[in-house]
Amino acid sequence: MPELNETLATAWQLVAGADARLADIVLLSLRVSLTATLIACVVGMPIGALLAVGRFPGRRPLIVLFNGLMGLPPVVVGLLVYLLLSRAGPLGQFGLLFTPAAMVIAQAVLVTPIVAALTRQVIADEWTEYREQLRSLGASRTRAAATLLWDGRFSLSTSALAGFGRAIAEVGAVMIVGGNIDGVTRVMTTTIALETSKGDLPLALALGFILITVVLVINAVAYAVRGWAERHWG
């Protein structure tokens, strides 16, 4: 298969030569998905912790809702955010559509329920263990939630990671709200989709390599951090 070999060789040259176009796309991907994950953690982790330790009406339906929203189809999120940000939409005046900011918003919406639901699971397990002790010491439920978020910080890194994995790998939402504009809103996944359909396989393949590497490296780092934390803090 000479063709495949040629494709692989060109793809490798792009990666090894740190092709400028390639670098821009990779950096934008990382910037958008990391920002979206950060927002999702800031919003989703407290929600998850309160769902785990709180006692308020509607808690159970909310848990079911967040668990269900973990499986939100990215294209539907893209469509909803598109409607919000389009000229005629409620947030149209800010002119965010087809900018990286719109992509961050869409991915944050997609990832927040994932982070919240996974956080709830981690904190609920901790709460079972710590509940009596924390109540005995006089911690309010809000205070207990904050304490457990800090105490579970290493386990929660996995929740954040799952969110990031989802964000960096999705195509549908960023394609719709970003528009896949060359040099502006083109990220790894949208480029792979476009270049493959155009038949420019080397670029698509190079980005595929990088995407997989990024995901693997981040998982490895998180794994190492957890191992260290377990040895260091128990």
Next chain:
Amino acid sequence: MRAAWLTIEGLGLTEGNTRIIDDVSLPLAAQHTVVLGPNGAGKSTLLRLIHGLLHPTSGSLGWPQPLSQAMVFQRPIMLRTTALANVMYGLKLRGCAATECEMRARQALARVGLEALATRPARLLSGGEQQRVALARAWALEPELLILDEPTASLDPASSREVERIIKDIAAAGARILMTTHNLGQARRIADEIVFIDRGRIVEQTPVGQFFTQPQTDAAQRFLQEESP
């Protein structure tokens, strides 16, 4: 006879069809009370009801004067931080200022003999050391009533002795003690009064000397025979 610091009236806790605590009425007046009884008698549940961790389905607790409380559990629960920060956590929840907090926490750790381990991660300490941190955390709060649920049940004999020494020190500092244990020798050494319960009911409440020599009931007699080595 001394005035009771707690009067329990018709206390009951029912879960499903099971009466875990069944119509318990009891004045607690002794300075050091040990609750004895077979497994599943409801000892831990009674302590949790008194501490407020559980709510009774019937009856009431009458406190002539509200007492500040702290509780130590069978299994020490340590946060993922240093021993010192674990002791400080309880103090911070009571709103004490950071520097005073740290000073009191360090004093409490010194009293349980763990000054040297203050900055060590609490969860990596041995079981006995963790229980001593838990005792320091409780002691730092200077409770008027210290409740202990089987504090030495999962410890080796040396750690048990050390924990018992600390409980006596806390008692000597003036705290009322209410605890459960499976160790009859320990009960004898700590208690002024024994409350013996079985199947959620009070069987007898007897001064410690009398309980071990002449228990009032057959149930207590049998219990002592079975539990004695």
